[in-house]
Amino acid sequence: MLLYTVKRFGMALLVMLAVSVVTFTLMRLSGDPAAAMAGESATAEDIEYVRKHYGFDRPIPVQFWDWAAKALRGDFGMSIYLKQPVAQIIIDKAPVTMKLGGIALTFALVLSIPLGVLAAMRPNTLTDRSALTIAVIGQAFPSFFFALILIYIFGVALRWLPITGTDTWLHYVMPAVTLGYYATPAIMRLTRAGMIEVLGSDYIRTARAKGMLPGIVLFKHALRNAIIPVVSLSAVQLGFMLGGSIVIETIFSMHGIGRLAWQSIQRSDFEMMQAIVLTIACFYIVLTFLADVLNAFLDPRIRVH
Amino acid sequence: MAVSRSFNRSLDASEILEPSPAALMRRRAFSHYGFIIGGGFLAFIVVIALAAPLIAPHDPYDQNLAQRLIPPIWQEKGSWEYPLGTDGYGRGYLSRTMYGAQVSLLIGLTVMLISGVIGTAMGIVAGYFGGRVDMIITFIITTRLAMPAILVALAVVALIGSSMTVVIWVLGLLIWDRFAVVMRSATQQIRNLDYIAAAEAAGCSTRRILLTEILPNVFNALIVVATLEVAHAVLLEAALSFLGLGVQPPTPSWGLMISEGKGHMFFKPWLIAIPGVSLFVMILCINLMGDGIRDVTAPENRN
Numbered sequence: 001m002l003l004y005t006v007k008r009f010g011m012a013l014l015v016m017l018a019v020s021v022v023t024f025t026l027m028r029l030s031g032d033p034a035a036a037m038a039g040e041s042a043t044a045e046d047i048e049y050v051r052k053h054y055g056f057d058r059p060i061p062v063q064f065w066d067w068a069a070k071a072l073r074g075d076f077g078m079s080i081y082l083k084q085p086v087a088q089i090i091i092d093k094a095p096v097t098m099k100l101g102g103i104a105l106t107f108a109l110v111l112s113i114p115l116g117v118l119a120a121m122r123p124n125t126l127t128d129r130s131a132l133t134i135a136v137i138g139q140a141f142p143s144f145f146f147a148l149i150l151i152y153i154f155g156v157a158l159r160w161l162p163i164t165g166t167d168t169w170l171h172y173v174m175p176a177v178t179l180g181y182y183a184t185p186a187i188m189r190l191t192r193a194g195m196i197e198v199l200g201s202d203y204i205r206t207a208r209a210k211g212m213l214p215g216i217v218l219f220k221h222a223l224r225n226a227i228i229p230v231v232s233l234s235a236v237q238l239g240f241m242l243g244g245s246i247v248i249e250t251i252f253s254m255h256g257i258g259r260l261a262w263q264s265i266q267r268s269d270f271e272m273m274q275a276i277v278l279t280i281a282c283f284y285i286v287l288t289f290l291a292d293v294l295n296a297f298l299d300p301r302i303r304v305h
Numbered sequence: 306m307a308v309s310r311s312f313n314r315s316l317d318a319s320e321i322l323e324p325s326p327a328a329l330m331r332r333r334a335f336s337h338y339g340f341i342i343g344g345g346f347l348a349f350i351v352v353i354a355l356a357a358p359l360i361a362p363h364d365p366y367d368q369n370l371a372q373r374l375i376p377p378i379w380q381e382k383g384s385w386e387y388p389l390g391t392d393g394y395g396r397g398y399l400s401r402t403m404y405g406a407q408v409s410l411l412i413g414l415t416v417m418l419i420s421g422v423i424g425t426a427m428g429i430v431a432g433y434f435g436g437r438v439d440m441i442i443t444f445i446i447t448t449r450l451a452m453p454a455i456l457v458a459l460a461v462v463a464l465i466g467s468s469m470t471v472v473i474w475v476l477g478l479l480i481w482d483r484f485a486v487v488m489r490s491a492t493q494q495i496r497n498l499d500y501i502a503a504a505e506a507a508g509c510s511t512r513r514i515l516l517t518e519i520l521p522n523v524f525n526a527l528i529v530v531a532t533l534e535v536a537h538a539v540l541l542e543a544a545l546s547f548l549g550l551g552v553q554p555p556t557p558s559w560g561l562m563i564s565e566g567k568g569h570m571f572f573k574p575w576l577i578a579i580p581g582v583s584l585f586v587m588i589l590c591i592n593l594m595g596d597g598i599r600d601v602t603a604p605e606n607r608n
Contacts, residue, residue: 011447018448026457031464136339136596140589142540144547145563145581148570156571243453247544261456262548265463273460281451288451 004296012289019281020071023274024064032056036268037080067274077271081264086275090257094279096166097249097256101241103172104180105234112184113230116191117223123196131192135185143244147178147251164253175252179244183237190233194226228299235291239284333601340597347590354406361400363387365557369395377575390575392565394555398575401557402583408558409539409587412473416538419477421531424484429519431485432492433511439489446485454479455544462550469552476541480534487530491523525602532595536588543584559584 027033034051035042042050051057055066070077076086119131154174155163162171198204199222207217245258253259257276264272324332334340353360369391376383377390377398389398431442458475465471495501496519504514543560545551552558554565559580566576 011444014444015447015451018444019451022448023452023457023460026461027464030461136592137589140536140585140592142543142547142560142581142584142588144544144560145577145584148563148567148577148581152570152574239451240453243455246453246456246459247548250548262459265459265550268463277452277456277460280453280456284451284453 001296005293008289008292012285015285016278016282019285020068020274020278021064023277023281024067025060027270027274028060028063031268031270033268033270036270071278076275079264079269079272081267081269081272086271089260089272090275090279093255093257093260096254097242097245097258100172100175100179100245100249100254100256101238103176104178104241105183105238107176107180108183108187108237109234111180112188113191113227115184116188117195117218119188119192120195120199120226121218128192131188135188138181138185141181143178143182144247144251146181147174147248150174150178151251166254166256171252171254175248175254179241179248182244183234183241186237187230187233190230191226194229195222198222198226228295231298232288232291232295235287239287242280242283330601334597337597337600339593340601343590343593343595343597346586347594350406350587350590351410353403354410357400357403357407361397361403363397363400365396365401365404366555367396371395374569374573374576376573377579380575389579392562392576393569396555398579401562402559402579404557405559405562405580405583406587408469408552408556409542409584412469412476412542412552413535413539413591415473416476416480416542417531417535419474420479420481420534420538421484421527423478424481425488425527427481428485428488428490429492429515429523432489432496433515433519435493435496442485442489446482449479449482455541458541458545459548459550462545467545467550467553469556472542472545472551476538476545480537480541483534483537484527484530487526488523491526492519495519495522525598528602529595529599532591532598536591536595539584539588539591 032047034047034054034056037054038047038050055063058066067077074087076090078084079086079089082089115131115134119128122128151163151174154161161174162168163174165171204217204222207221208214242258245256246262247258248254249256249258250262257279261273261276261280263269264276372387372391372395373393375387375391378385378388380390383390387397387399389402391397392401427442427445431439454476458472458479461475462471465475501514501518504518509518542551542558543563546558546560547564549564552561554561562580563577563584566573566580570577
């Protein structure tokens with residue numbers, strides 16, 4: 001178990017390094033940081049001055065080494081636009097996004113696991129088909145369109161929920177539903193598949209033959225084994241939600257990392273963009289690492305590989 | 306006596322007529338509701354997209370400020386001249402929707418081709434060679450999965466400048482991961498089968514084995530992923546255009562139309578409802594068709 005964890009951890013670190021290299025290079029090659037910093041009305045001399053001053057004329061590997069060395073000490077540079085340390089800004093805005101992701105994932109799990117279990121208990125009946133239909137329809141909606149529909153129905157027509165901002169927990173309802181709905185089909189399908197497989201196995205039949213209550217059979221024995229891949233998938237979906245939060249946070253004007261990313265992109269704030277991509281990638285890598293370890297912990301067969 | 310005679314007659318194997326595998330698949334295909342509905346409707350959309358220059362009532366770029374924001378035909382002020390209404394610049398929504406289908410399909414298909422070539426190559430190579438090559442390619446795939454596609458796409462497009470070509474290339478170079486993962490696992494499944502070993506023993510070059518032995522046998526999985534990735538690409542392009550970093554105005558992209566209409570959303574909901582529903586229908590049909598192809602070609606993969 002320990003060896004598995006250590007191996008996975010090493011892999012996670014390597015991936016993080018690779019992600020930072022790729023994003024750094026990608027951004028340096030796609031645009032000119034000096035021109036972005038100098039602004040729109042800068043002359044060629046101004047841009048050259050900025051380039052020399054900030055060291056953008058050095059070869060890219062040198063620039064990356066410099067950035068990485070500072071990053072390891074926690075210094076992610078200064079935001080070009082906001083003139084404040086990047087790390088601090090991200091730490092300030094992170095809680096909103098994490099709250100949003102957490103509530104969205106909870107909503108997705110609360111919706112999809114019961115649906116999946118229900119569908120698995122009655123395969124190929126109306127219940128099953130309706131659940132699968134909900135899954136298929138859920139995958140077809142663009143998230144921003146779904147968000148706009150929710151805003152129109154619940155924010156404007158019925159006036160039940162607030163549209164923008166993050167002041168109360170009610171503000172999180174619509175964004176979380178929009179974000180979570182996208183993960184629902186995948187989790188539901190996986191739960192259903194896992195449950196169908198488990199419910200057909202021998203030990204479940206034994207439990208039922210022994211006379212165990214159906215509820216205990218379902219939850220204590222069947223669901224616990226079927227849920228293992230769902231844990232892994234949930235972590236991955238949470239990672240995807242961090243990426244999808246850009247659109248959602250922008251529509252609902254929430255002060256999270258997603259909206260910060262969008263604003264930095266619009267303002268060509270290189271340092272911030274680099275740090276945000278790394279932060280989100282870092283979250284994703286940590287989540288998948290935790291999911292792998294949790295998976296191995298719950299299912300000993302995985303550790304043998 | 307006639308009865309016992311027919312019982313005594315033995316049945317020759319050649320008299321038993323079984324449908325050929327192709328006929329079996331055709332039968333499965335045409336009894337699969339999802340495939341029929343999805344595929345049929347998608348064919349309809351494709352026909353409209355291709356025929357848009359012929360059947361669209363107005364030029365989608367034609368602004369007519371006197372006819373701005375006319376509601377569609379089912380509201381009181383609607384008229385048959387603009388059956389789906391007009392947008393804020395007086396452009397007919399029916400025409401814009403039809404041309405928007407062209408844009409979505411074009412981008413979806415080209416992105417699918419680019420990412421398909423990259424992902425399939427990586428997946429097949431990783432699955433066939435195994436060992437260190439597999440480790441390296443899996444590492445590359447994991448790295449790519451760690452970076453959210455939409456974030457990277459936004460950043461790069463913002464830096465380079467947005468146009469249809471840039472969007473197609475950026476998306477194509479980003480979303481090959483599902484191709485790679487599926488092709489890798491499909492190749493691994495057939496890697497150790499006898500006919501591959503036979504080809505190697507016969508002295509076939511690696512390139513020949515990959516192209517003539519492996520590729521045709523993973524083709525089923527490839528078609529399924531390719532179909533689903535078209536839908537993925539359409540969704541991503543719509544999101545990029547919605548945020549203003551995709552196709553540029555005045556090109557009629559459905560995501561762009563939603564973005565342009567969202568300012569008037571509360572009193573003129575058709576401005577976002579029509580392109581939104583079009584996107585939903587197109588993606589639903591593509592997904593249904595992809596699921597249908599998977600069920601038809603490999604029913605054992607159905608969950």
